[in-house]
Amino acid sequence: MGPSPTTSRHFIVFSGCLLLAIFLICFSWTNPSISSTKTNRLNRIAISSTSPQHPLDPLSLDEISTIHSVLRSHPQFSFPNAFPSIHTLSLEEPPKSVVLAWKPGRTFPPRRASVIAFASGKSHVLTVDINSRTVLLHEIVTSVSGYPMLTPEDLATAALIPFHNSTFLDSLISRGIDPSDVTCAPLASGWFGPLEESRRLMKIQCYSHKDTMNFYMKPVEGLTALVDIDRNETLHLWGIDRKIPINSDPDTDYRYEVQKEKDQPSSCKVNPIFMIQPKGPSFEVEDKHLIKWAGWEMHVRPDARAGVIISQVKVTDPETGKYRQVMYKGMVSELFVPYMDPTDGWYFKTYLDAGEYGFGIQAMPLDRLNDCPTGAYFMDGVFAQADGQPYIRSDMVCVFERYDGDVAWRHAEGPTTGKDVREVRPKISLVVRMAASVGNYDYIIDWEFQTDGLIRIKVSASGMLMVKGTTYENMNQVPKEEDLYGTLITENVIGIVHDHYINFYLDMDVDGSNNSFVNVHLVNQETNEGESPRKSYLKVKKQVAKTEKDAQIKLKLYDPSEFHVVNPSRINGIGNPSGYRIVPGGTAASLLDLHDPPQMRAAFTNNQIWVTPYNRSEQWAAGLLTCQNKGDDTLAKWTEKDRPIENRDIVLWYTLGFHHVPCQEDYPIMPTVSASFDLKPVNFFKKNPILRAAPYSKDDFLTLRSLASA
Numbered sequence: 001m002g003p004s005p006t007t008s009r010h011f012i013v014f015s016g017c018l019l020l021a022i023f024l025i026c027f028s029w030t031n032p033s034i035s036s037t038k039t040n041r042l043n044r045i046a047i048s049s050t051s052p053q054h055p056l057d058p059l060s061l062d063e064i065s066t067i068h069s070v071l072r073s074h075p076q077f078s079f080p081n082a083f084p085s086i087h088t089l090s091l092e093e094p095p096k097s098v099v100l101a102w103k104p105g106r107t108f109p110p111r112r113a114s115v116i117a118f119a120s121g122k123s124h125v126l127t128v129d130i131n132s133r134t135v136l137l138h139e140i141v142t143s144v145s146g147y148p149m150l151t152p153e154d155l156a157t158a159a160l161i162p163f164h165n166s167t168f169l170d171s172l173i174s175r176g177i178d179p180s181d182v183t184c185a186p187l188a189s190g191w192f193g194p195l196e197e198s199r200r201l202m203k204i205q206c207y208s209h210k211d212t213m214n215f216y217m218k219p220v221e222g223l224t225a226l227v228d229i230d231r232n233e234t235l236h237l238w239g240i241d242r243k244i245p246i247n248s249d250p251d252t253d254y255r256y257e258v259q260k261e262k263d264q265p266s267s268c269k270v271n272p273i274f275m276i277q278p279k280g281p282s283f284e285v286e287d288k289h290l291i292k293w294a295g296w297e298m299h300v301r302p303d304a305r306a307g308v309i310i311s312q313v314k315v316t317d318p319e320t321g322k323y324r325q326v327m328y329k330g331m332v333s334e335l336f337v338p339y340m341d342p343t344d345g346w347y348f349k350t351y352l353d354a355g356e357y358g359f360g361i362q363a364m365p366l367d368r369l370n371d372c373p374t375g376a377y378f379m380d381g382v383f384a385q386a387d388g389q390p391y392i393r394s395d396m397v398c399v400f401e402r403y404d405g406d407v408a409w410r411h412a413e414g415p416t417t418g419k420d421v422r423e424v425r426p427k428i429s430l431v432v433r434m435a436a437s438v439g440n441y442d443y444i445i446d447w448e449f450q451t452d453g454l455i456r457i458k459v460s461a462s463g464m465l466m467v468k469g470t471t472y473e474n475m476n477q478v479p480k481e482e483d484l485y486g487t488l489i490t491e492n493v494i495g496i497v498h499d500h501y502i503n504f505y506l507d508m509d510v511d512g513s514n515n516s517f518v519n520v521h522l523v524n525q526e527t528n529e530g531e532s533p534r535k536s537y538l539k540v541k542k543q544v545a546k547t548e549k550d551a552q553i554k555l556k557l558y559d560p561s562e563f564h565v566v567n568p569s570r571i572n573g574i575g576n577p578s579g580y581r582i583v584p585g586g587t588a589a590s591l592l593d594l595h596d597p598p599q600m601r602a603a604f605t606n607n608q609i610w611v612t613p614y615n616r617s618e619q620w621a622a623g624l625l626t627c628q629n630k631g632d633d634t635l636a637k638w639t640e641k642d643r644p645i646e647n648r649d650i651v652l653w654y655t656l657g658f659h660h661v662p663c664q665e666d667y668p669i670m671p672t673v674s675a676s677f678d679l680k681p682v683n684f685f686k687k688n689p690i691l692r693a694a695p696y697s698k699d700d701f702l703t704l705r706s707l708a709s710a
Helices: 005-009 022-027 032-036 061-073 096-101 152-164 166-174 353-357 597-601 635-641 698-709
Strands: 012-015 018-021 085-091 112-119 122-129 134-140 182-188 201-208 224-228 233-238 284-286 290-293 296-303 307-316 323-338 377-384 390-402 407-412 422-426 429-438 441-450 455-463 467-469 486-490 493-496 498-508 514-526 536-544 561-571 577-583 609-613 648-660 670-682
Touching: 061 085, 061 112, 061 122, 061 134, 061 377, 061 390, 085 377, 152 166, 152 182, 152 201, 152 224, 152 233, 166 233, 290 429, 296 377, 296 390, 296 429, 307 429, 307 441, 323 353, 323 441, 323 455, 323 597, 353 429, 455 498, 561 670, 609 635, 648 670
Parallel strands: 012 182
Antiparallel strands: 012 018, 085 112, 112 122, 122 134, 182 201, 201 224, 224 233, 284 290, 290 296, 296 307, 307 323, 323 498, 377 390, 390 429, 407 422, 429 441, 441 455, 455 670, 467 493, 486 493, 498 648, 514 536, 514 561, 514 648, 561 577, 577 670, 609 648
């Protein structure tokens, strides 16, 4: 008995703690040419261009079409029914030395693509030369475990498999649920032993979307199907006889069109606020992806796995007027979202969102009024479907200036000095933003560049909780000895405790590629008797990390340090090496057992900071092939070699994390929660780099007022 046509459209992707309506994403793929024919407006890149202007520019529609043609004619894929599923198709960056040496007008490096395909149970890694239309490399991966990133087509297929199982449908009907009112989610199974090693598996769980858009709050609790994606087969069913009531709250829909009709008006009424720039934005976009603003220069490109990649970050030295290198490449490397419920229907929910689902693939178009302010510049993502054909994710990244009324620096003299001085400078910043909206959880990633040389990387989370159905309606019904694994947030609904960890890959090139990592340790120093009225003070002890293990950092509140990346060959006029320091934030640490299978796979959370020597093949903290891997190709494994890192080309890895104990205010949709960390110059500039920045004047205000009245 198969699903009805109505039911077949109601399935979702459950990525990490996130879900995505597959029919929405597939709709945008039905005719990529519709999006590609849009005119090239001032705030949109010409995504169909076949002429990249920079070695790191993303692949265009035409280039992906060329790669598809090359793969179609590749001998190993050309015979009937042999063409594989394409799981990753992205720019293969030229060698770092080539990119650093390249200048506009010089010979352009060869354009190449990295492809990960899956066929006949095997993962294939290929390099395609676009110019010569040849396959330069084709390897079948056997050295590490795991499968490639899931495609949306995989997820669509998996979500429908249980609807061909009569026992599954009977279980829904026995609960009083019409299958046409059900939305089902394909969930990554993780790895827990031999079961997950021989074939690609997913687990399917369902929700009721009857009378609400917010089906996430109405789980069909207990019913779980284990499916084989490639064989289109249901292998096992759990919980077919469980009868846990579905949340009956009529007020779960979060859409404004629904909420504005409620009898109780909103108490949150504020007048609209927009940032007006009479002279237009201060940033410039050159050659589609090169952003210049207030002394900064950076290359920005959308990416299917990382979401957005920031490259070749440079800042102007106000003393010389010349650009200086700060960072070669920065991106999200991996996310880890483990749920703290060890029961049958929940233990496997320990997601690695970037490697399992693709952080960029999950990105939805940004809202031009509410996600990004007026004057923002938008970039589209150009990706490949499972059949290798290109499609467009419109408005995936935006770039804009931010002013929140904050202060860049200030000082005022009080009356005791007899001097009337009040100097204040407004803080303006440039933001590169993308949002991965994969169903219930929305992640917003901001790369914020400030005029004082600081880079702030912020992660914000909103959307819906992943909830568990229960028979309890009030806490007075719960036995004291029972662990709910979360919080009863409304009748029949538990918000499960979980963590969020986001690992960032930061290839720092401070004034050049060869850098060192320095632990600037703050220690208590006692004074000698009679030396001072003080008994103690803080003393700085600096230690340069020689090898990788020296730079594995677990943050400690009562054993503090600063952590600097310095260029030992770039000594300033008073003898200090130029550097940047990482200022930690979002410092939650994983409390899972180190030998727990999810922790083994996400071992990058064992430390908040890691440092490795630069290696082109080491970019994804949970491994290249993440789905169902055993944790045998991870950041933790690479660093077991304890390689030298002093005065080398090094990569800094930082894991931002936060614990989430749900509460009633998270229901039915969560207010945004944010955490961030900074990359801050330390002895990099001769003095405050914005010393000569101008304050706003009355003339500026009069210009704004006349514009507003007009």
